[in-house]
Amino acid sequence: MKLTSKGRYAVMALADLARFDNISPVSLRDISLRQGISLDYLEQIFSKLRKKEIVQSVRGTQGGYILNRKAREIKLTNIFDAVDEKVKTLQCKKESKKGCNGKSTKCLTHNLWDELENHINNFFDKKSLDDLVKSNFERKF
Amino acid sequence: MKLTSKGRYAVMALADLARFDNISPVSLRDISLRQGISLDYLEQIFSKLRKKEIVQSVRGTQGGYILNRKAREIKLTNIFDAVDEKVKTLQCKKESKKGCNGKSTKCLTHNLWDELENHINNFFDKKSLDDLVKSNFERKF
DNA sequence: GGAATACTTGACTATTTTAGTCAAGTTTAT
DNA sequence: ATAAACTTGACTAAAATAGTCAAGTATTCC
Ligand code: FES
Ligand code: FES
Numbered sequence: 153m154k155l156t157s158k159g160r161y162a163v164m165a166l167a168d169l170a171r172f173d174n175i176s177p178v179s180l181r182d183i184s185l186r187q188g189i190s191l192d193y194l195e196q197i198f199s200k201l202r203k204k205e206i207v208q209s210v211r212g213t214q215g216g217y218i219l220n221r222k223a224r225e226i227k228l229t230n231i232f233d234a235v236d237e238k239v240k241t242l243q244c245k246k247e248s249k250k251g252c253n254g255k256s257t258k259c260l261t262h263n264l265w266d267e268l269e270n271h272i273n274n275f276f277d278k279k280s281l282d283d284l285v286k287s288n289f290e291r292k293f
Numbered sequence: 294m295k296l297t298s299k300g301r302y303a304v305m306a307l308a309d310l311a312r313f314d315n316i317s318p319v320s321l322r323d324i325s326l327r328q329g330i331s332l333d334y335l336e337q338i339f340s341k342l343r344k345k346e347i348v349q350s351v352r353g354t355q356g357g358y359i360l361n362r363k364a365r366e367i368k369l370t371n372i373f374d375a376v377d378e379k380v381k382t383l384q385c386k387k388e389s390k391k392g393c394n395g396k397s398t399k400c401l402t403h404n405l406w407d408e409l410e411n412h413i414n415n416f417f418d419k420k421s422l423d424d425l426v427k428s429n430f431e432r433k434f
Numbered sequence: 435g436g437a438a439t440a441c442t443t444g445a446c447t448a449t450t451t452t453a454g455t456c457a458a459g460t461t462t463a464t
Numbered sequence: 465a466t467a468a469a470c471t472t473g474a475c476t477a478a479a480a481t482a483g484t485c486a487a488g489t490a491t492t493c494c
Contacts, residue, residue: 298482320441356491
């Protein structure tokens with residue numbers, strides 16, 4: 153089980169952006185340089201974040217991106233959702249009554265994986281971008 | 294983030310095996326048929342489980358595998374460890390002082406991913422094979 | 435002893451996913 | 465006008481996954 157770069161970068165980039173929240177737009181070029189993420193890849197990611205209304209774009213020179221909501225209101229869940237980084241522990245389709253083995257009942261481990269998925273998603277539901285910025289701020293003292 | 298088949302199958306197969314704990318060895322062929330897992334793949338998995346002393350093999354006709362420890366003492370952590378299904382949320386090396394971006398300090402999200410990793414591993418540390426067998430047993434009534 | 439069952443090992447491969455790159459635009463501040 | 469910066473879509477190399485395949489060894493039962 154591992155976290156993919158897309159999810160990691162999305163959160164990393166937003167954490168960078170959130171530090172300048174409401175001051176001025178941050179260009180992807182700056183994020184790219186500061187965080188060491190490919191500019192082209194960031195563009196892909198921010199295109200998705202914009203579609204899900206997590207960020208707003210400001211075009212033209214001195215443009216960039218700004219948060220579209222308060223940092224406190226942006227949970228990791230929202231970010232992961234936007235970039236399609238999803239937690240997937242079940243093999244079967246959750247809605248279906250069939251099991252992952254093709255049989256008519258759920259497999260021996262179905263409930264276990266379902267619990268695991270909830271356990272992980274709980275973490276993402278709780279953490280906001282704001283928590284992240286604050287914990288980094290405190291780290292400096 | 295998703296669970297791989299190797300980890301899923303390892304737990305599924307052991308859950309099947311645990312139901313016959315101390316009665317008689319269970320052949321991989323039976324597990325393969327009941328759980329719908331490729332026999333060749335199961336062999337790979339059980340080879341690893343045997344090396345980590347989670348199961349014992351019984352050769353010959355009527356042979357198979359039996360648990361090497363009490364089901365209560367086999368945690369998911371042990372199983373995942375044996376088959377190399379590891380939780381990996383950090384990009385950087387944990388011991389190193391360098392960040393994932395190659396810089397000399399840890400990145401903005403490092404602590405967050407570290408927390409996440411612990412959160413997930415807690416789940417695996419708590420759950421035992423025994424819990425799994427019992428919850429399936431109860432399900433029948 | 436011979437056949438059948440079942441474990442054992444190692445190498446090999448197709449498919450899928452990931453992590454990007456590349457190219458050709460459009461928009462806007464200065 | 466020009467440069468900075470967003471926008472979109474297609475493409476691709478590399479890695480990981482999920483197995484398969486082949487050849488062999490050990491043990492029990494008849
Ligand atoms: S994971 Fe849902 S039935 Fe196996
Ligand atoms: S994940 Fe450890 S420094 Fe970024």
